[in-house]
Amino acid sequence: MSESFLVIDDSKLLHQMYRLIFSQGDLAGSTIHYATNGREGYGLLAAHPDLTLVFLDLNMPEMNGLEVLARARAERLHSHVPIVLVTTESSEDDEARGLAVGAWDYLRKPFQPADIQRLVRRARELRRGRGAA
Amino acid sequence: MKAGENPFGDLLQDYIVESLPLAEQVGDAFVELERRWRAGDPGDQVLASVTGSLHTIKGNSAMMGLTPMRDVAHALEDLCGYLARAGASRGDEAAALLVTGGGLLVDLIGSASADTEPGAADQFMARVLGFLGVAPEASAAGPDRRQAERRTQPRAGDTEAASVVRVDFRRLDAMLEVLGEGIIQHSALAELYRRLLRRVGACEELGELDQTVLSLQKTLSRLESTLMETRLLPVSTVFGRFPRMVRDVAHAEGKRVRLEVTGGDTSLDKAVLDRLGEPLLHLLSNAVAHGLELPGDRVRAGKPAEGLLRLQAAAVSGRVAIRVSDDGRGLDQTAIRAKAEALGVDTRAADTAQLHQLVFVAGLSTADRVTTLAGRGMGLDVAANVIHALGGTIEVESRPGQGSAFTLSLPVTLAIVRSLIVEVDRERYAVPLSHVAETVRAEPETIRQINNQGVTQWRGDLIHVADAGAVLGTGKPCEAPRPFYVVMTAGARRRGLLVDRLIGHQDIVVKGLDPALGRPAVVSGTTILGDGRVACILDVVRILEGAAHGN
Amino acid sequence: MAIDGRAAVEPLLGFVDALPAAAAGASGPAPTLHLLTFALDREEFGIPITQVREVIRVNGITRVPQVPAHVRGVTNLRGRILAVVELRTRLGLVEGPVTAASRIVVVELRGRTLGLLVDRVSQVTKVPVDSVAPPPEEVVTAETDFLTGVARWDSRLIMLLDLDKVLLLNA
Numbered sequence: 021m022s023e024s025f026l027v028i029d030d031s032k033l034l035h036q037m038y039r040l041i042f043s044q045g046d047l048a049g050s051t052i053h054y055a056t057n058g059r060e061g062y063g064l065l066a067a068h069p070d071l072t073l074v075f076l077d078l079n080m081p082e083m084n085g086l087e088v089l090a091r092a093r094a095e096r097l098h099s100h101v102p103i104v105l106v107t108t109e110s111s112e113d114d115e116a117r118g119l120a121v122g123a124w125d126y127l128r129k130p131f132q133p134a135d136i137q138r139l140v141r142r143a144r145e146l147r148r149g150r151g152a153a
Numbered sequence: 154m155k156a157g158e159n160p161f162g163d164l165l166q167d168y169i170v171e172s173l174p175l176a177e178q179v180g181d182a183f184v185e186l187e188r189r190w191r192a193g194d195p196g197d198q199v200l201a202s203v204t205g206s207l208h209t210i211k212g213n214s215a216m217m218g219l220t221p222m223r224d225v226a227h228a229l230e231d232l233c234g235y236l237a238r239a240g241a242s243r244g245d246e247a248a249a250l251l252v253t254g255g256g257l258l259v260d261l262i263g264s265a266s267a268d269t270e271p272g273a274a275d276q277f278m279a280r281v282l283g284f285l286g287v288a289p290e291a292s293a294a295g296p297d298r299r300q301a302e303r304r305t306q307p308r309a310g311d312t313e314a315a316s317v318v319r320v321d322f323r324r325l326d327a328m329l330e331v332l333g334e335g336i337i338q339h340s341a342l343a344e345l346y347r348r349l350l351r352r353v354g355a356c357e358e359l360g361e362l363d364q365t366v367l368s369l370q371k372t373l374s375r376l377e378s379t380l381m382e383t384r385l386l387p388v389s390t391v392f393g394r395f396p397r398m399v400r401d402v403a404h405a406e407g408k409r410v411r412l413e414v415t416g417g418d419t420s421l422d423k424a425v426l427d428r429l430g431e432p433l434l435h436l437l438s439n440a441v442a443h444g445l446e447l448p449g450d451r452v453r454a455g456k457p458a459e460g461l462l463r464l465q466a467a468a469v470s471g472r473v474a475i476r477v478s479d480d481g482r483g484l485d486q487t488a489i490r491a492k493a494e495a496l497g498v499d500t501r502a503a504d505t506a507q508l509h510q511l512v513f514v515a516g517l518s519t520a521d522r523v524t525t526l527a528g529r530g531m532g533l534d535v536a537a538n539v540i541h542a543l544g545g546t547i548e549v550e551s552r553p554g555q556g557s558a559f560t561l562s563l564p565v566t567l568a569i570v571r572s573l574i575v576e577v578d579r580e581r582y583a584v585p586l587s588h589v590a591e592t593v594r595a596e597p598e599t600i601r602q603i604n605n606q607g608v609t610q611w612r613g614d615l616i617h618v619a620d621a622g623a624v625l626g627t628g629k630p631c632e633a634p635r636p637f638y639v640v641m642t643a644g645a646r647r648r649g650l651l652v653d654r655l656i657g658h659q660d661i662v663v664k665g666l667d668p669a670l671g672r673p674a675v676v677s678g679t680t681i682l683g684d685g686r687v688a689c690i691l692d693v694v695r696i697l698e699g700a701a702h703g704n
Numbered sequence: 705m706a707i708d709g710r711a712a713v714e715p716l717l718g719f720v721d722a723l724p725a726a727a728a729g730a731s732g733p734a735p736t737l738h739l740l741t742f743a744l745d746r747e748e749f750g751i752p753i754t755q756v757r758e759v760i761r762v763n764g765i766t767r768v769p770q771v772p773a774h775v776r777g778v779t780n781l782r783g784r785i786l787a788v789v790e791l792r793t794r795l796g797l798v799e800g801p802v803t804a805a806s807r808i809v810v811v812e813l814r815g816r817t818l819g820l821l822v823d824r825v826s827q828v829t830k831v832p833v834d835s836v837a838p839p840p841e842e843v844v845t846a847e848t849d850f851l852t853g854v855a856r857w858d859s860r861l862i863m864l865l866d867l868d869k870v871l872l873l874n875a
């Protein structure tokens with residue numbers, strides 16, 4: 021079964037970038053769900069309990085990344101699914117807050133394909149660790 | 154360079170399609186804001202409406218590697234954040250700045266390419282900086298600096314803004330100089346106390362004098378540490394320029410590089426920081442150009458195609474360590490050995506560490522191959538000299554196939570003395586400027602010999618003029634007359650010192666005297682000059698004292 | 705410092721102790737001294753390599769006014785100011801010019817780092833301990849005071865310097 025990921029970001033450009041990254045190397049062939057705002061993202065997260073990794077943009081209209089994260093963690097929604105908070109420079113406070121409310125890690129723009137690949141590798145290890153336990 | 158070099162370069166059109174309408178919205182909002190402010194409406198909602206768009210533009214531009222767009226969006230974001238809190242600052246000046254910035258952002262994105270000339274963006278950021286209350290000289294220091302300083306500038310809330318005063322850095326330098334005078338006067342006072350004690354013996358008043366002199370010393374050292382702290386700036390003010398530079402060199406060299414910067418908040422004296430940029434720039438370009446391999450070579454060597462370049466700063470036991478490391482091919486020992494042998498250096502007995510040290514030797518520096526990078530022709534030997542002149546050290550470690558690391562150790566603050574550099578009998582000396590009243594061309598007929606001493610008319614007074622060779626004990630008698638004299642002052646004492654050449658003014662870093670040198674009466678310390686040579690610092694006070702006693 | 709037999713021998717023992725291989729090898733070949741040898745005028749001197757930190761080329765020595773006669777000046781050793789001792793005058797020879805062969809031997813002694821200006825550095829030399837004799841008493845020159853012994857080896861005559869005494873700089 022192929023892996024699936026969720027990208028929640030209000031920028032279509034960022035969607036394209038993820039698409040590019042997920043079309044390369046061993047990520048090719050995986051399923052990616054896209055949401056363009058927090059509300060939509062929350063819905064997709066609820067509908068897919070088996071995601072390998074979620075990329076959650078911090079700055080979004082409707083419901084921002086922190087709100088999505090806080091709500092998901094408060095409602096214990098698939099708490100085994102790691103969520104990466106995607107930030108931009110000078111969002112240090114929000115990064116700390118994100119980690120505090122349960123982000124698995126954060127990723128700062130500008131990021132490179134290699135950063136995503138590394139995170140996915142780590143998420144797979146996490147998954148394997150859980151599976152074995 | 155082409156945007157295609159960015160991993161997402163092919164998405165340039167998508168970037169424009171998404172970002173341009175956002176930028177136009179922002180620009181329109183600023184025009185609307187200006188209209189409202191003129192009408193007396195605070196326009197809070199309009200101001201709040203742009204933050205999301207600006208943030209998205211900043212993120213998108215950063216992802217695309219389009220630095221000017223990212224910087225302008227970031228500056229506007231900071232400016233809006235500040236205006237949202239500081240209602241009183243809203244007005245025509247702020248509005249004009251916003252409108253200009255909005256227009257600039259639209260223009261930049263509309264004609265988006267990574268080749269965009271950063272000039273306009275830099276100018277705009279300087280204006281924002283000026284508005285937010287950053288020292289004006291920062292904007293004279295060059296675009297990269299401005300950009301860097303903006304990043305470290307706290308987004309000033311109203312209270313912060315009220316307690317922050319702009320200070321021209323030259324004033325801090327002047328304060329340091331005055332403090333230096335105070336320290337010298339304190340030691341004169343302490344000496345006077347000791348002489349009085351010997352003459353009249355212990356008494357109550359002298360006990361009090363002793364206490365006062367002691368507490369004066371404590372006050373002065375408190376003043377010194379406060380002043381030194383004021384001079385500290387985070388290293389990020391210099392580091393900020395590097396990501397872009399590294400990216401440019403990487404593009405030019407066809408390398409793929411990820412620059413990882415840590416410890417940007419580590420503090421250093423501004424005087425150290427100001428001179429650190431060039432050597433670090435050199436180490437980084439060198440690492441990209443020579444340390445890291447081409448992507449294909451890396452993959453063949455079992456490494457990720459993208460090279461890792463690390464720039465790390467940390468405070469380590471009272472000093473600051475800065476490390477530039479790469480995971481490239483390491484120093485080419487065979488090449489170093491061959492080059493050294495060609496220059497007549499016997500390397501047969503040299504171990505690996507000694508071989509590596511040779512990269513700092515003039516003529517051996519591998520940097521002469523960095524000629525393709527215009528303006529970055531500084532050799533490793535020159536970089537090392539700059540570091541040494543700052544009172545720092547530089548070490549290199551390297552492993553074949555695994556990479557190299559250059560580690561700089563720097564003092565956090567410096568004892569810096571602005572000095573006149575002079576030459577006497579082919580040696581250079583530093584005369585602290587606080588003791589230099591004037592430099593004069595010595596016309597032989599204006600100096601008369603009275604009692605075997607030169608005497609001349611200076612500003613209406615007769616002053617003695619001594620030969621520096623005689624004072625320093627370096628000259629052979631009956632040499633050609635020296636063409637200049639320096640009028641040195643200490644308190645009420647004055648004296649001319651004849652020298653061969655005036656080299657110029659320079660900030661020097663004071664270093665101590667090795668105990669092996671004994672206690673020479675005419676020299677207070679040493680310093681390393683820009684060319685790596687050591688120069689002695691003249692102890693003007695003692696030279697003038699000695700002259701007075703000798704009379 | 706009094707010159708009795710013990711004082712003359714002790715630094716020599718130091719030379720040997722500094723060499724684990726020689727110290728351990730009771731059953732192996734005769735213990736050897738590892739010396740860095742260098743030339744001053746036409747004479748060859750040696751110091752234990754354990755006291756040597758590195759050998760550097762002469763890259764400008766700045767004279768310092770009013771220092772003891774045997775101090776040649778200071779030089780920049782990777783950002784540190786290194787005092788350079790004029791070994792020739794210290795040993796009673798005349799001051800010589802700095803040539804392309806001149807080197808500064810950087811030594812570390814009792815926590816201090818100093819440079820010794822020498823005319824030329826040879827390779828590290830291994831000398832059997834039993835080739836070392838006390839300084840010849842018939843030759844009484846300024847330099848004999850600074851010797852711990854003389855090694856006659858491989859048709860060479862190497863004078864072993866007692867750096868402690870040579871660098872007792874303010875005496």
Ligand SMILES: [Mg+2]
Nearest residue numbers: 030077079080
């Ligand atoms: Mg966003």
